[in-house]
Amino acid sequence: MSDSETESEWTNENLTKLLASLKACIPDEERLIDYQLGLKTVNWDKVAFSTFSPEECKQKWAQVIKKMRKRRSITELIDEAQTIVSDPLHHRRVHPEVPKRPAQARYIYFKSKCAKFQTKHPEMGMTQVLCTLLQEYEALPQKEKALYEKKYAQKLVEYREKMSKFCQKNKMHAPQKTYKRNPEDKDIPAKPPGSGYNLFLKESFESITGKKARTTTINSLSQRWRELSEKNKADYNKRCKELKMQYIADLNNHLKGFDEKEQKEIIKRNGIKIPKIPVKEEIMKTKRPKEPKMPAHSAYSYFVGEQLASLKNDTKVRNEHLKKAHEAWEDLSIKAKERYRGKMHVKLRKYSQDLQMWFKKLSPEEQESYMKENPWKSRFLDNEKMVAYDKKEVLLCQDSDSEDEEMEINSSDEEIDFDFKEDEENEEEEEGEEEENLTFDVY
Numbered sequence: 001m002s003d004s005e006t007e008s009e010w011t012n013e014n015l016t017k018l019l020a021s022l023k024a025c026i027p028d029e030e031r032l033i034d035y036q037l038g039l040k041t042v043n044w045d046k047v048a049f050s051t052f053s054p055e056e057c058k059q060k061w062a063q064v065i066k067k068m069r070k071r072r073s074i075t076e077l078i079d080e081a082q083t084i085v086s087d088p089l090h091h092r093r094v095h096p097e098v099p100k101r102p103a104q105a106r107y108i109y110f111k112s113k114c115a116k117f118q119t120k121h122p123e124m125g126m127t128q129v130l131c132t133l134l135q136e137y138e139a140l141p142q143k144e145k146a147l148y149e150k151k152y153a154q155k156l157v158e159y160r161e162k163m164s165k166f167c168q169k170n171k172m173h174a175p176q177k178t179y180k181r182n183p184e185d186k187d188i189p190a191k192p193p194g195s196g197y198n199l200f201l202k203e204s205f206e207s208i209t210g211k212k213a214r215t216t217t218i219n220s221l222s223q224r225w226r227e228l229s230e231k232n233k234a235d236y237n238k239r240c241k242e243l244k245m246q247y248i249a250d251l252n253n254h255l256k257g258f259d260e261k262e263q264k265e266i267i268k269r270n271g272i273k274i275p276k277i278p279v280k281e282e283i284m285k286t287k288r289p290k291e292p293k294m295p296a297h298s299a300y301s302y303f304v305g306e307q308l309a310s311l312k313n314d315t316k317v318r319n320e321h322l323k324k325a326h327e328a329w330e331d332l333s334i335k336a337k338e339r340y341r342g343k344m345h346v347k348l349r350k351y352s353q354d355l356q357m358w359f360k361k362l363s364p365e366e367q368e369s370y371m372k373e374n375p376w377k378s379r380f381l382d383n384e385k386m387v388a389y390d391k392k393e394v395l396l397c398q399d400s401d402s403e404d405e406e407m408e409i410n411s412s413d414e415e416i417d418f419d420f421k422e423d424e425e426n427e428e429e430e431e432g433e434e435e436e437n438l439t440f441d442v443y
Helices: 003-009 012-024 036-042 052-066 074-086 105-120 126-139 142-169 196-205 212-229 230-255 262-267 280-284 299-311 318-331 333-358 364-373 377-379 382-399 421-438
Strands: none
Touching: 012 052, 036 074, 036 421, 052 074, 052 318, 052 333, 074 318, 105 142, 196 230, 212 230, 230 299, 299 333, 377 421
């Protein structure tokens, strides 16, 4: 069997089998002895399996162990090797089969000049040589830099092909692509931080210079974030959501200047994910001035609104608040629940009256536009529908509160406000946040 044939057969599955076979061949009394001594006791004839000879297994083990720390017992090293081959993409630095990422253009320049430069300057150490040549590269005209960048681009294509084949061979998901800003797309709005925490880090880093300072500061900034009050964290989260909304608006405005084909090319070239506009954002976007605010339409939300104040001192964890409130709701008698349902209907009837008064002040065109965008609110603009809705809601609430269990609560508000369509889309929006991190709630 040739070397190339043997190499092609060493899949991740075969590497796992090799390590399991090697571990099983070590006697119990020799499991904690030094690596070099332990290796001498291995019977490679017993380790060999399938079409792999003892010598091939021994050579492959030497490749696996080559970059690993060896001052441990052989059992400990095998355990670590099992971890490495079971998750190669997170251990690519030491995994023997994962393709090596190519050096960037400036390091290609360094390698091509290093030997000749050291011959001319034998008094210089390697660190000084490296710094000098990298400075030379930065001073090169763009035309010369382009030659090295082209070499890097070619090697990067080869690397991605090898990585793709490696992932296919071992039935793994290929690593996600990262996108660099194309010079042609310099006017595309920059993507905002993904969370309030990331916004806090970004603003904090703006006053920090130097890579070393940034590295040593990240832990202290994380600690500072943990020590922030819930109110301050909420401020960062709110600002982050506002930035995301502005980003979506700016991105849409930018793309409007191109035809459909160009838009698709820009989106693909920059790895942009166009988020689905969630119902909550749609509501905020089309809400009219002085439009009455819809109150909560669930008895459970009024109960939770009262409970959050009394539970606030128990713990800072919001989920714990909701869990305790839900348990307390389950223990309530039907009569007690009816009291909260009464509150709900009083609020909704008041909202219906306010909405009708506000709606009458709109022009016919505005009324038509409003009803087209908010058809579910027609029940609040018709007294007969509102009475029927009251009766229907009472019956529904007596039967089940299962929808209320998944309701999101904003503890910063005295009254918890939800929209009918918001509850129906709640689960879908949460999935969208995890996938693209660009759908968000509106306070």
